[in-house]
Amino acid sequence: MRGGRGPRIMGLRVFVVPHLLIGIAVLVVVIGEPLWLWGYPPILGRITSMKQSISPKGRTRDEVDYIYRWNGRAINDSATVSPAAYQRLQSSQYVKVHALNVGGYQFSELEMTPKEFAAARWFLWPWAIVWNGMLLLMLRQPILAKRLVRNGEAVVGKILDKKSYRGRSTRFAVSYEYAPRTGQPLRRTMTVSGADYESAAIGKEIVVLYDPNHPANSVVYQYADYLAT
DSSP states (O other): OEESOHHHHHHHHHHHHHHHHHHHHHHIIIIIHHHHHHHSOOEEEEEEEEEEEEOTTSOEEEEEEEEEEETTEEEEEEEEOOHHHHHHOOTTOEEEEEEEEETTEEEEEEOOOHHHHHHHHTTHHHHHHHHHHHHHHHHHHHHHHHHHHHHOEEEEEEEEEEEEEESSSEEEEEEEEEOOSSSOOEEEEEEEOHHHHHHOOTTOEEEEEEETTEEEEEEEGGGSSEEOO
């Protein structure tokens, strides 16, 4: 088996890799940050100043500047805190700070209660689920296609319909039917390129590769990103 559409595969990789890195970064935050905050011992710091500002949308922003010592050096940092945390903190107050140095980059956060953490980060959990879920769905077809081109069983199928979906970008899909060697005919839909969409004709015979153990998993060979060798 070899890649049959190099530019298209490379384009998919160029698109997916940065989005995948974003998804991993979000997972690191939503999983790693709580472990860091409550599983890593804090150090002592002190609040140096507190200030409130109003955003262009009229929202109040509560900020706290603080200082702590790391490897003998005084480090100044700041944090945006919740209104409840801002009310209970005072200038010159000693606070617990969680600090971390990764590759020369210094990170720190004021210690938060679980309730304050949930109030500040709650939106990341559904965002991470949706973002990474969409990535998994996006990656499923090329991964499945690669496996089916290598190990799938070939049968003759037929194109039933084709549709384009217009939004921020246009997506093209082809619906097709095939009959596994054991079982009833199945109908599936596959996302295709614009060129494949234009060349697809309703009623046209096609080669369908399917998984004998899971006949519903299939791909139209002519529209796959890989060629059998």
